Amino acid sequence: MSLDPELLAILACPEDKKNLIYVAEDQVLYNPRLQKAYDIRNGIPVLLVSESREVSDEVHERYTQL
Numbered sequence: 526m527s528l529d530p531e532l533l534a535i536l537a538c539p540e541d542k543k544n545l546i547y548v549a550e551d552q553v554l555y556n557p558r559l560q561k562a563y564d565i566r567n568g569i570p571v572l573l574v575s576e577s578r579e580v581s582d583e584v585h586e587r588y589t590q591l
Contacts, residue, residue, distance in 0.1 A: 528565070538563075539572050548588050555580070555588045562588075 533547055538556040545554040545563070553562040554570050561577040562584075563570060580588070 536570060539574050557589050560585050
């Protein structure tokens with residue numbers, strides 16, 4: 526499932542208020558500055574700081590190379 530481009534254009538990280546990268550294959554929105562991922566569940570982005578998860582350097586590299 527993909528997210529609407531208009532929705533992606535207005536979504537921002539709840540921590541630093543900047544743009545997120547959409548990683549369709551993992552169904553996450555990713556903040557490369559903080560190395561945090563926000564899951565997308567049933568097509569709905571879960572943009573809660575308490576629900577975010579830090580990603581490894583390896584995953585960070587993969588996400589930023591897409």
